[in-house]
Amino acid sequence: MAGKDYFTALYQVAKVINASLSHTEVLDKIVRLVVQTMGVKACSLRLLDSKNQKLLMGAQHGLSDGYIRKGPVLVEESGLDKKVLSGVTILLKNVQTDPNWQYHDKAKSEGIKSVLVVPLMVENNAIGILRVYTAEEREFDSDEIKFMEAVGNLSAISLENARLHQALKRDYELLVEYKYRIDDN
Secondary structure, eight states, X not given: OTTOOHHHHHHHHHHHHHHOSOHHHHHHHHHHHHHHHHTOSEEEEEEEOTTSSEEEEEEEESOOHHHHTSOOEEGGGOHHHHHHHTTOOEEESOXXXXXXXXXXXXXXXXXXOOEEEEEEEETTEEEEEEEEEOSSOOOOOHXXXXXXXXXXXXXXXXXXXXXXXXXXXXXXXXXXXXXXXXXXX
């Protein structure tokens, strides 16, 4: 997609991340911005559950409710997601026929052909994946792949910052509560 201004789009992603500690709001804006910038059918961001067994929907734009509720994305049953969670970016040209895709029929009824998937990494640990979906078979050029990987990294930083903020807030509240108990005695 020559002519796209990925630097401006990345700047917008960084501004969104910087503007809020509400990860729900941030992720929703990120997936919308990705769809708009890349000119794709949809984008989703899925996060690993606490047991690292399922990928749970964190945010999406452009997918129907029926597709979102198609069934769980189980890491053990998805060769694609296992590879991506190891830190690899993967493009599937036609998910309707690719053996690495978990829900062929649902992809067909949703009108999805190609999918580009990047990992969300915090240090060397995967915390989720970012996907873009197209209605037609598509190759993604190196700028598009770099953009997606950068957005994936920024999304992971955003999620980690929100987690750390929550932990710090919880620790502060416990400290204040402890201090008041001691002062009352």
